[in-house]
Amino acid sequence: MGTIRTLLSPRILSIRNKSDINLLRILVFGLLGIAFWGGLFGISYRLLIYFQSIEELGDILAWKLLSMVLIICFALLIFSSLLTALSKLYLSKDLQLVHSMPISSYKIFTARWIETALDSSWMIIVYTLPVLIAYGIVYSAGAADFIYGLLVMGAALVLLSLLASLLSAIAVMMAVMAIPPGRIKTIFVFLGLLLFILLYFAFRLIRPERLVDPEAFSTVMIYLKLLETPSSPFLPTTWAFNAIRAVLTKTLGASLLNGGLLLFSTGVAIFVAIIIADVVYFKGVSKSQTARQPLRKPKDDGFYRPGRSILPRPVAAYLAKECKTFFRDQTQWSQIFLILALIVIYLYNFKVLPLERAPIKTVYLQNLLSFLNMGLAALVLTAITARFAFPAVSIEGEAFWIVRSSPISLKSFLWIKFFIYLIPLLILTELLIVATNLLLAVTPFMMALSLATILFVVPAVVSLGIGLGAAFPDFNSENPAQSVTSFGGLIFMFISAGYIMAVVVIEAGPVYRVFMAGVLGNGLRATDWLWIFVSFGSILLLTAAAIFYPMKYGHDRLARAS
Amino acid sequence: MIELKNLTKRYGRTVAVDRLSLSVAKGIIFGFIGPNGAGKTTTIKMMGGLIAPDSGRVEINGINMGRFPEKAKQIIGFIPDRPYLYEKLTGMEFLKFTADLYGVDQESFSDTAHAMLERFSLLDWKNELIEAYSHGMKQRLIMAAAILHDPTVIIVDEPMVGLDPAGIRMVKKLFQKLAAEGVSFFISTHTLSIAQDLCDRIGIIHNGRLIATGTLDDLKIQANASEDDLEAVFLKITQEEQLGAQYSQISKD
Known part of the structure; x- marks a missing residue:
């Protein structure tokens, strides 16, 4: 653990030694961040209060929304972790220095994974919290209840983040064995954008404006019935969702079971990731250092031949x-x-x-x-x-x-x-x-x-x-x-x-x-x-x-x- | 011809270069040596027009860098210590890019560029992306680009870093040939053997001030040293300067 702390120390010291602190910059970003956070909380709270006013359907909608929030949050965590893990593990400028030191590659991996987990998830956690706090306020009976609920929700979110960063790190280590890291980054960004576009078009094609049309209302009711269908029991988001719902509806047994599942799977993932890192991480780093040659040689397209351009x-x-x-x-x-x-x-x-x-x-x-x-x-x-x-x-x-x-x-x-x-x-x-x-x-x-x-x-x-x-x-x-x-x-x-x-x-x-x-x-x-x-x-x-x-x-x- | 007059540059409270004055005549290779943090790179950057001095001036062939930077830069070949280049261009494309910025004759460009690439052993790599070049190859490409427009003054920061022995030998010969043709060189280096072998005159900078200048023999007399080795002369001069500085500090206290 001492080595890993040492490996993380340059990052901590760099932040501590940072001299160019711009107060105006901090103020502008801080205010914007707080406004956005407050907005998310306000919208979530209003929405949950509105759901509460709908008989029978209110709770179904609220839980479905929570389930969707957790799935989106987990998807974002995975995407963000993939890019961060790739940069931290294979593209950082200090890799040669670190790998020249007498340290096992799994320790280097562990230090880099900790950085990945922090960098890729802090913002997602910060901006998911207002939604969860709104749930805590709406569904808690008192202050103690609220604090306990918040602790469980926070822990579930942190475990989801750790799991996402571990799964991403494992995926990246495997992918680098087959494809150079620079290319993988492009592929990931491309896939991420493609996913966003597909989601957008899927949403547009549903034509949400029809929901305000009374003629289409019967279809909406059928759709809402489908909302009660449970999610896959093998998904970490299902465990997180079940744990949070159980704690908010005061069913301690289910809360402990699902929280335990999340905690256990994260522990197993840490163990598996370190074993894989011990076997393949250095091989991947070595591969990435020797895969700098472009796959396609640039063509002499005559762009630079004299006397062609009319421009200065x-x-x-x-x-x-x-x-x-x-x-x-x-x-x-x-x-x-x-x-x-x-x-x-x-x-x-x-x-x-x-x-x-x-x-x-x-x-x-x-x-x-x-x-x-x-x-x-x-x-x-x-x-x-x-x-x-x-x-x-x-x-x-x-x-x-x-x-x-x-x-x-x-x-x-x-x-x-x-x-x-x-x-x-x-x-x-x-x-x-x-x-x-x-x-x-x-x-x-x-x-x-x-x-x-x-x-x-x-x-x-x-x-x-x-x-x-x-x-x-x-x-x-x-x-x-x-x-x-x-x-x-x-x-x-x-x-x-x-x-x-x-x-x-x-x-x-x-x-x-x-x-x-x-x-x-x-x-x-x-x-x-x-x-x-x-x-x-x-x-x-x-x-x-x-x-x-x-x-x-x-x-x-x-x-x-x- | 290079002339530095009372050149001063501060970074906050630190005086990086302190009222530096010197001149380098036509066809002279001037070596600029000093310990780490002495102010060599800051001086070089002011001479190349990369940073502006707080006071004093740089004149290249009588052209004031502060007042006419483009005109002065037109006759300078600048070679930095770290070979950062446009990685997505090929070697040949980078030379063409440089030629266009410096207004090198378009008709003769192709022949000149090929000759340069051949001289620097880069001809086989001319159509490869620069990102595939080694450190030494990038350094050689920068050198080729720096002399492409026939500069009359060449400013070099650590010329031999990253070069193999054959490259070092080739560069030394090239510099001597160009100096013989009238090109003035200002070379900053830590490698004292290179300064000793290559330079006609040497300046020693310490704590931002020029503490000694002249030929190796002049420096030996100044240091009261009997050795023919620049390293011994350099150490003696800088240590004496350091001791002098410490003594005056103690006297002040």
Whole structure:
């Protein structure tokens, strides 16, 4: 145990020695976290109170919800643990150092597993707790009852997390024997996204809006009857669920039996994982060190032959570098899949809009939706920009010295990055707007307005992405695409969303006036024209500020930081 | 020609480089040695335009790095101590990328790049991704990229790290050949034998200050040492400096 504690000590000491504590960052993240936690608790509590008011069905619904929460929680734990275990066990930078020490590989595995279990589960546990606390409050008789229930629920959650991390670690150790770790990561991310998309479409195809339709109510009752079907007795989530339900309904025997099952299986899993680690872990590490050769040799596609590009040479050089780096890095492929999924979901939602059954006049509704769609498409753009343009500076990584020592100024470098990302994002967003407007069959005025607005919004959002990405770079990250979840990424999301909302709000008044004038056949008055001029003038100024200021801010901070 | 004038850089309260002034004439190989944490890499980074000094200036062929960084960098070949590169490009693609940034003639690029790759024994690897290169191969690729645009000043941080004996010999010969053609070198190293074999002049930095500079003979006189070995001279000068610093600290207390 002493060796394992020593192996974990660098992590603990690094946290303790951390000097760059940013209070503002802690405050922003802390407040957001608390708000989200409180929201989850509030919703869960209200829902359970509502269920309590439904005779007969109330408890069935509450228990089914708990069972679903535990299954989703366990699935998330497994997915998160798979990726974390892979990184901790096979992709960490300190692996060579640790394996060169006179320590048994099973001890290294145990230390890494403890880190995996903590890293992959703390957030899921923290955000499942409010749901369980709500159950505790609703189903407990008194304070002592509540505390006892909470302890059992917390223990069940921790055991589920440990079990998930052990099963994932075992799966990863087995998988690495057959496939290189880098490739497995891509496969896991891809499968995870695929699962999410399938779940989404399954949910959409059920068409939950039908539940409010009285004609479909009999089917719903049949469905609710099916809810009483018990889950598989071999699933850890069933044991956790049974233990929690038993403790909340005061059946001590069942609570002890199911809790014991969970505890025993976790103990067995620890034992099995350590035995497997002793046999295969080092072999896998060794394999992963020698599997660096790419499976497919890059083709000489002539991209770099002289005299071909019409772009200035540094721009062409960065464009080619960016494209090749992106397409040759398999970990980035999941990004493309994510975007495609986002676009398909977005377009599908417009396709299934029941406009003809709406109580509002269709022409008015179509154009209202088209107007709101500008904002929504811009928010989709923000999400894509956050994944691509925001990490564009961080993606240079430790090779950033090449940029700094080259005869290209930092300012030019940032503007080159800006244009590299602007063109594809502009085309993508304009296509998205055209497609959705065609699905909505909007007026030519709304089509032109949407296209023109997006023409202004895209450069501003891309500039915010590049500029703030430069202001908050992370050159040491193993996966810079994840920098979107950093403090800088969050700031980008907030400012970008704020800018988009401002544009939509400023445009709303004059657009409504113009649209109604067209519908009613009235002309525009002088005051209307003045309003239009002031509104669109303000948008131009706001957009110009959103394009130039972030770039300058990013440049200044990056220059100071380096 | 390299000129450093009163170059100073602080990291918080620590003075990494303290009013450093020196000059390296055309065609001279200048070795920059010093203990760990003496300020060598900080100096190199300021010279390469990677970080800005707090005060003082760097001039490359009379061009002020602070005022005209792009112009100054255009005539520098910079070789860092750690070979971080774009791992998903091939060796040839990286050379082309560098050539485009430095504006190397497009027509002659292919021949020049092939000659470079051949010189650095990388021709067979030109279409392999850099991620498949060994540490030494990456170091050689960086060197090839650094001299691709015919720089008049080459700044090198630990030139021989990761190179095999044949590579070290080749690099030494190359540096001497380029120096003979008029290229100035500023080489920071811990390997004193390399400084002794390769450098025309040597500067010793300690606690951010330049404490000795000159040829090996000049340094021997300064250290009052009889040995021909740079290591002995270096140790004597730095230890004396350390003792002097401790003495003045005690006197102050």
